[in-house]
Amino acid sequence: MEYAHQTVLRDEVVDVLAPTAGRTIVDATLGGGGHAEALLDRGATVIGVDRDPSAVAAATARLGGRATFRALRGNAGDLEALLAPLGLLPVDGVLADLGVSSPQLDDPDRGFSFQGDGPLDMRMGQEGQTAAGAIAAADEATLARVLRELGEEPFAGPIARALKGAQPTTTAAAVEAVKRAVPRRAWPERLHVATRTFQALRIWVNDELGALERLLDSLPRLLRLGGRAAIISFHSLEDRRVKQAFRALEGRCTCPPGLPVCVCGAGGSFRPLTRKAVKASAAEVERNPRSRSARLRAVERLS
Numbered sequence: 001m002e003y004a005h006q007t008v009l010r011d012e013v014v015d016v017l018a019p020t021a022g023r024t025i026v027d028a029t030l031g032g033g034g035h036a037e038a039l040l041d042r043g044a045t046v047i048g049v050d051r052d053p054s055a056v057a058a059a060t061a062r063l064g065g066r067a068t069f070r071a072l073r074g075n076a077g078d079l080e081a082l083l084a085p086l087g088l089l090p091v092d093g094v095l096a097d098l099g100v101s102s103p104q105l106d107d108p109d110r111g112f113s114f115q116g117d118g119p120l121d122m123r124m125g126q127e128g129q130t131a132a133g134a135i136a137a138a139d140e141a142t143l144a145r146v147l148r149e150l151g152e153e154p155f156a157g158p159i160a161r162a163l164k165g166a167q168p169t170t171t172a173a174a175v176e177a178v179k180r181a182v183p184r185r186a187w188p189e190r191l192h193v194a195t196r197t198f199q200a201l202r203i204w205v206n207d208e209l210g211a212l213e214r215l216l217d218s219l220p221r222l223l224r225l226g227g228r229a230a231i232i233s234f235h236s237l238e239d240r241r242v243k244q245a246f247r248a249l250e251g252r253c254t255c256p257p258g259l260p261v262c263v264c265g266a267g268g269s270f271r272p273l274t275r276k277a278v279k280a281s282a283a284e285v286e287r288n289p290r291s292r293s294a295r296l297r298a299v300e301r302l303s
């Protein structure tokens, strides 16, 4: 099957990562290899990492012939443990283009989509619990909290109750449970009624925020001096974490307002490469509506 994923903010990523010959960049969310290809085309060496074996296979089919490309299966949150034993650290750049790819979303057998029907799986890699298993194992209060915090779902309580009652094993059964739980008059106009539930379950099952936090935490140990990190987020839960972590690396105080003295240890060794988050141009959004919510932030290690 063709791996049809449209790479977002491709030129902007190339601009901030400065991928010249002799520089090694880790693409921590390799997907179909679109960003990796652009970085390779500029002369950089690219180590591609993805937790999904089918993404690693697709990118290898596309780029495996290039001497400066190497693909590994792994989690962006575990780059240090993955790359240090191979003698590949430190590197000149780290890229993460978060979330799921179009081929993952579009394949009903992966269970990410509320369109069509398939097993309620949602795992990006093949390890750990499926979404169906996670729903069965969690208590109702935990499930409601997941839907509220990771999906910002206003009907988190009723939906959690309905999911626990239905114990869905297919995406269609999960959608039916959501539809039963939300009064018809409250269904969002522009969004499928199950959008927030599916987003929350996906982020939860894959521990996406945990992986992002581990990645952000490891940046000073992954990058050599002058090394750069670029992260593309697709929702505010991610972007907020990236913004705060970059601020802390830059040495800007991240203490909650109102504290009499700074307790976060401000005073950093990175500089921002993007003052504000970079967004897709109108032309890109026109071409690829998924790029509308993309936010790119980047930093450079100075000391």
Ligand SMILES: C[S@@+](CC[C@H](N)C(=O)[O-])C[C@H]1O[C@@H](n2cnc3c(N)ncnc32)[C@H](O)[C@@H]1O
Pocket: 005, 006, 007, 008, 028, 029, 030, 031, 032, 033, 034, 035, 036, 049, 050, 051, 052, 055, 074, 075, 076, 077, 097, 098, 099, 100, 101, 124, 208, 211, 212
């Ligand atoms: C948006 S796609 C990347 C597309 C790629 N940049 C391109 O241009 O083709 C995201 C990819 O990241 C992978 N992914 C998401 N979270 C990950 C993580 N924590 N560790 C490794 N891979 C991850 C997904 O499996 C998916 O293949």
